[in-house]
Amino acid sequence: MKIVKKLIPGLIVLIGMTTFAQKKAEKYAKLEIEMFPKAKEGYKQVYIQLPMAKNENDLKVEFFVGVEKMLDCNNHFLIGDLKAQDLQGYYEVDSKGETGGTLMACPDNKMIKKFVSLQPEIVRYNSKLPLVFYVPNNLEVRYRILRSDAIMKKAVQR
Numbered sequence: 001m002k003i004v005k006k007l008i009p010g011l012i013v014l015i016g017m018t019t020f021a022q023k024k025a026e027k028y029a030k031l032e033i034e035m036f037p038k039a040k041e042g043y044k045q046v047y048i049q050l051p052m053a054k055n056e057n058d059l060k061v062e063f064f065v066g067v068e069k070m071l072d073c074n075n076h077f078l079i080g081d082l083k084a085q086d087l088q089g090y091y092e093v094d095s096k097g098e099t100g101g102t103l104m105a106c107p108d109n110k111m112i113k114k115f116v117s118l119q120p121e122i123v124r125y126n127s128k129l130p131l132v133f134y135v136p137n138n139l140e141v142r143y144r145i146l147r148s149d150a151i152m153k154k155a156v157q158r
Helices: 002-025
Strands: 043-048 059-071 076-078 081-085 090-094 099-101 112-117 121-124 131-136 140-147
Touching: 043 140, 059 076, 059 099, 059 131, 076 112, 131 140
Parallel strands: 090 131
Antiparallel strands: 043 131, 059 112, 059 121, 059 140, 076 099, 081 090
16 A cells, blocks of 8 residues: 555656647747638637648648537538639638538437537648638637558559
8 A cells, every 4th residue: 555655646746747748749940820810700710730740741631611510310511602713822711600411311319529620731731830810709610630551552553
């Protein structure tokens, strides 16, 4: 019992140090969000700042602009447009938050919470620049980092 009491504080310190080391390992480039225009009325400006990574050419970012809604068993999508403002370096979203979907009969009429989005976009990974979005206040932006397989595979010939 005495040994356990002595081990617990050490374990807590070790876990804390590991968590701190993981947070410190992610380094970010200096964020310069001020160069982007302010959001217009009814919109908000959101951004993604990516941590610096080795071999950024092997990474991509997939982002989703959408909203969580209570929906039935059908496949749903958000109605709207995503416009890339390439020269200005940001994305504008035009959507009222309305959804469309398939018209299958749902046997149980059960509603579940789903994240419904516009068509996802995949862009190159660049930790030096933020991904900036102007979205209606009721929408959000989610993302994931895609990593390529290190081993190139060969297609099968018939």
